[in-house]
Amino acid sequence: MARPILRLSPETASRIAAGEVIERPLSALKEVLENALDAGARAVEVRVEKSLDQAFTVADDGSGIGPEELELALERHATSKLSALDDLDRLATLGFRGEAMPSIAAVSRMRITSRTAGHEAASFVAVDGGTVTERGAAARAPGTSVEVRDLFYNTPARRKFLHSPGGELRAAIRMIESYALARPGTAFRLVVDQRERFDWGAVPTRRERAAQIWGQRHAEQLLEATGERSGMTLGLLLGLPEHARSTREGQVFLVNGRWVQSPALSQALRHAYGNLLPGGRFPSAVMWLDVPAERLDVNVHPTKREVRFADDDLVFSFVAGTAAQPLTSIYPPFTVVPGRQGAEDPLPAWAEQVRERPMVDESQLGLPLSAPAAASTATEPVPAGAGVHVSARMAAPEPELWQLHRTYILAPVRGGMVIVDQHAAHERILYEEARARLEGQQGTAQGLLFPALVDLSRAQFDLLLEVGPHLRQLGWDLSPLSAPTVVIQGVPSGLRVEDPGRLLQDVLDGIGEGVPTAQDSLVERLACSHACHAAWRAGDALSREEMRALVDRLFATSRPHGDPHGRPTFVRLDLEELHRRFGRT
């Protein structure tokens, strides 16, 4: 049942954020779409002709507007959604000010056609720059169509500063997707220049709506979290760390069903990902947050895109804590596959042919397969035939791994490949190993054949005295001689150390670098510095065994996606993407 449209009292009206409601074509579409949703639409269709500023129409099957109220809907501060200021505290609708329609009407040519369930026919009103030019009867099923043409035609200055039409349409699509996520039970259809862009029927769950938007495969990879606290409820679909973007465009925040921007929510999300992501990367996520209406201020900005929470800190910890749960157990959704994976993961015919080739004699390539590090170093770059050669040996269930430019390791995984950064990956491994050693299980030392004497600086020596017990935990076997000289008898096991003195100095220097923060204990900084300086570097040649150990150990760590500084350790390349780029469909 449609509620009557009432004029707000001047007092109420003046309290409502005034200013520019329609700052760009996207805002006009957003307001009209929000009205359709407020009217209880179960299906919404958006049509765009050429560009949003030239013409768009939103048609809904909601409650409709009666003929006697059509023109009232175009008056400022006339709304069916709010009758007193107190209602703002109980707000259940997206609109509340009665300002959007008149604002759009003032800067466009608009036509509203509407019919309520109780009327036999629809009626329409046409407005040109705010002035009614035509009214009458029309044929239409119950619901409302709002057509907006020639936006900003009478404000040439504003017209000049419009974004590119393509960019505006892309932004509009993101907005529609966001509301589609907010209302899985509502069908959404978009038609641009007579071409259907999408047609999403109503679905029972958020995840199914996500699958309509992003495809089944991607939706399946999203992590899910839900939470409840102090009257708030939270639902999250979180992208994997490798889905993170360099902008916040992959983030959708729906607060009490409203599509908003929120630096605070974005930060809470980022906090949850911690060092799974490097700096400057933003996780992709959809967040459904519901808070008691009286704890939320939606009347902050004329575009209604910002909200203010009465309990900022509570919201932050609630969101960060809930989002962190599925992330702590995160593990790559794939494993490095051994050569003969054909049965489960059918390869195209061409790949099978490569496999069927007779085995190449090792000596022909001059590349012994089980080469120690030094031997594989000598043959870089890898001869072109090497891939074929290794493929031919694939009867042995071992992953094929390649080192690229002595910096990256290429490893096949189901459905594609991962490219591992050898330094970042080794850092992650050594960091976790160091933390484990520092927190209990003392590391073993590998004794040096010839103990090394190192002259430290005074500052390094003082630091050494302070962290000496921790270094011993890590596996260092050290004894101070006369200050500032120290004797190294052994280094932590499992490392390829060429210059133990240099490593010790680097590790000590690394502890002192940067500004320590409260969470950042001495042990934490030692572990980071140890990992950073003891890890393989770009330029180090690795043997097959070393590569295999590196990849295996990386994916056995608790957070394989990033090094301790948050830089990514690997990127994934899907076979689908390769097929697409080579024009194979």
Ligand SMILES: Nc1ncnc2c1ncn2[C@@H]1O[C@H](COP(=O)(O)OP(=O)(O)OP(=O)(O)O)[C@@H](O)[C@H]1O
């Ligand atoms: N698609 C629609 N279906 C039914 N009623 C509508 C529709 N669009 C607008 N209306 C009616 O017109 C009124 C004015 O709309 P308008 O968008 O200007 O204000 P509002 O939604 O109440 O508040 P706000 O300015 O915050 O959006 C609404 O309160 C509603 O009663």
Ligand SMILES: [Mg+2]
């Ligand atoms: Mg509105």
